[in-house]
Amino acid sequence: MTDHExxxxxxxxxxxxxxxKIDIPKWCFSLSEKEYQGCSPAHVAAGFTTAPDGKRMSINVEVIGGSLMVQHYVETLGQKDHLILESVSDIFTPSGRTTIHVxxxxxxxxxxxxxxEFTNHVRSKATGEFMAFLDRQGIPFDVFRAQRQPMSIAHNQGETPFFAASIERAALKN
Known part of the structure; x- marks a missing residue:
């Protein structure tokens, strides 16, 4: 596995x-913290800002598998029916801080x-920093991946219907 998915x-x-009536970028970049928190018990905080290059950013804070994550999602595609966001996310673990690409x-x-039909698709990959983080602890990547996958998949599965309901509410307000 060369890309460390x-x-x-x-x-x-x-x-x-x-x-x-649906506008996913408008929904994402105006999502209130309370609405974000209502989409998963793991969601801590949300906000939006701009990246240094002026692109829109969604900042999400959540806890998955006991690790606090701060995601700095930069918009790479923003169409009413399709939004792609990319983040080098900070992860705070009992063993220290590192990053992953989401x-x-x-x-x-x-x-x-x-x-x-709404689709919520999440892909994450290890950064070089993350691989070094695992190496310092003597944790093989495959072992970490096998442990992390069920938690991340369950999180995505749980939040998807709530995101859909939130997008629906926003669409019906328009």
Whole structure:
């Protein structure tokens, strides 16, 4: 495994709103902290800002598998029905601080005139810093990956229907 993929998980949920009313980037970059927290018990805080190059950023703080993560998601694609965010996320563990690379992709496609299918796709990969972090502790990457995957997949699966419901509420307000 040359790219050191940790997790690749994707889940779907139905949004009861027409495609033309949905705007995922608008939802993401105006998501209140309370609304974000309501999408998972692991969600601690959320906000938005801009990267040094002016691109929009979503800052998310969550706890997965007992580790605090601070995600600095930079928008790499922002279409009403498709948003791709990339982050070199900070992870705070009992053994210290490190980083992982996370790609978060949110998309919708019409099912019919009044409903859409929402997809929440999350991929994470080890950074060089992370590989060195594991090496210093004598933890083989495959062992870490096998332990981390179930927690990350369960988190994504749990938050997906709540994100869909939040996007639906935002769409129906428009």
């Amino acid at each position: 940790i997790v690749d998980s994707s889940f779907t949920a139905t949004i009861n709103a027409p495609l033309e 790609l978060w992709e949110l998309s919708v496609k019409a099912i019919d005139a009044e409903r859409c």
